[in-house]
Amino acid sequence: MTVTVRFAPSPTGRIHIGNARTALFNWLFALNNKGRFIQRFDDTDISRSTQEFADSILYDLHWLGIFPDVTEYQSRRVEIYDAAVERLKAARVLYACYETPEELDLRRKVRRTRGLPPVYGREALTLTPEQVAEYQSDGRKPHWRFLLPNFTSDPLQPERTEIHWNDLVRGEETVDLASLSDPVLLREDGTYLYTLPSVVDDIEMGVTHVIRGDDHVTNTGVQIALFQALEAVPPVFGHHNLLTTASGEGLSKRTGALSIESLREDGIEPMAVASLAVLVGTSENVATMPDLAELAGHFDPAATSKSAAKFDPDELFVLNRALIHHMPFSEARDRLIVLGVSGDKAEPFWLAVRGNLDRLADAVQWWRILGDGPQEPPELSGEDRDFLREAFDLLPEEPWNGTVWKDWTGKIREATGRKGKALFMPLRLALTGQPSGPELADLLPLLGREGTLARRP
Known part of the structure; x- marks a missing residue:
């Protein structure tokens, strides 16, 4: 199976x-x-x-x-449902009902006042041929209910009838059919519930x-x-x-x-x-x-x-x-291309910025910063501006390798005496315009010496 x-x-x-x-x-x-x-x-x-x-x-x-x-679409399978209806009618477990919604609502209210559950009382089973003919002459069309097997011989005398199953999620489950109304299977207009x-x-x-x-x-x-x-x-x-x-x-x-x-x-x-x-x-x-x-x-x-x-x-x-x-670059690559992130720098760029993203599309902001520089000139104090000019004078010559950031900041620290946030924050603002973001050690090789110098205040 x-x-x-x-x-x-x-x-x-x-x-x-x-x-x-x-x-x-x-x-x-x-x-x-x-x-x-x-x-x-x-x-x-x-x-x-x-x-x-x-x-x-x-x-x-x-x-x-x-x-x-x-x-599959159920709207294309109506003939199969029609055949099932005929089987249920032949078995006498599908019966016609002529009550209006208003009449049904009133009956439920009456049952509640009598302390009874508001289930359908199967009044349609007691209709005489004359009553049915009168309803039909008035233009009423029936809806059809499934007769629940919750009685021994008289459907007007339902009794507790338990349906059991071993639920895949919930374990043993039980439903008492006597506590339920016979469900409507077919509406007055012939459509199925x-x-x-x-x-x-x-x-x-x-x-x-x-x-x-x-x-x-x-x-x-x-x-x-x-x-x-x-x-x-x-x-x-x-x-x-x-x-x-x-x-x-x-x-x-x-x-x-x-x-x-x-x-x-x-x-x-x-x-x-x-x-x-x-x-x-x-x-x-x-x-x-x-x-x-x-x-x-x-x-x-x-x-x-x-x-x-x-x-x-x-x-x-x-x-x-x-x-x-x-997320590996192989998984992100095609979506990044759609966003305009492509070329030889795309993979090292993705590996540099992904740890700072909430959404993949947020990479676009950092791609633009990498290519065009900060969107707005960073706000710098006069002291920080002087510091940065001195720092950019110390930028190492190419070729660059993976240690260029460490080498550069080491020279800056030795020349200026700055360290920690006082050293790194002005550099970050000058290079990206943002107070936080990807590791500058990863971004600097992507900028290159010319791109880095272009951000000198």
Whole structure:
């Protein structure tokens, strides 16, 4: 049996780091088990789903390093769902309901006042042919509910019926079907809600493991019952904890909070996103991983906490800096070329500045300083200006080697008596215009003698 997983978002917005967590959990699980990854778009909500959002989700996944084995769209598979509906009707476990939303809301309120759970009371099962005909003559169209198997003989007398499964993340889980309403599978307009297409696709596509957020735990009880009604073996389920903002708020595609697109545009590296998205809220220490293969070695679904995990963007920037500071030139080269950093000096330049960058794009500022000098003339005291003029007179002749900075500052110290900050800060300001930055010992050979003299005050 080939392990087969799926990531099945609705293409109704741009995915955020919480969605990426689910995608990565599935991808890494497939990677560790030499399995298949299906990208499935649950786009049955035609009014809100767009191809633009589907394309953006695929782009974000590719950016993270996730490349699906196949991509499917539920909107193109309606005939398969229609056939499943006919099977459920023939089995008498799908029944027509004619209540309006207002009537259903009133019934829920009445049940609450009576101390009963606000679940659907299956009143539609008691309708007479005459009542159905009257509804139809009034122009009402039915929605269709799945009859949960939570009764012995009389569906109007539900009884505790437990659905059990061994959750890949949470361990033993139980859902009581008697505590739930029969789910609506088909709307009045003939379009499908999430539940039926999801189950039918999992059956048809051979999905062996469903890994998703723990907001679906209750849904799983219903879906297992639906798998069984369609005479299929349910997959293994796993429900990971959800990510929230640092203040505890949930993430949403609609608001765009912490979207993958916004993080990418902010210069965050994909492995910084992936490392934090996967490891936060687990027993593993959160640290940057160089690639998804390495991250897979630290991934264990069972190591995930049952409590929600708070996502702190500040931690993301810490991970991002760690990645940049250790990024080899071979990995950065093509992106640096796009930014205008190229030529013989590009590699030694990158190795000199990477330890001072928050984002790869920040290298451009130092490239400009290297080529054009400080953007603004440094503010120097008269004493420091005199010191620098004397210091530049002591600049060694070429050819230069790796010790030129040490040789030069040694001569300056001997000639002027300055040392420490009093010696180094004026030199740094004259050469870069910045009070801090890369090691001048690394920058000086890149400037060359002529470039260095050009910065003499």
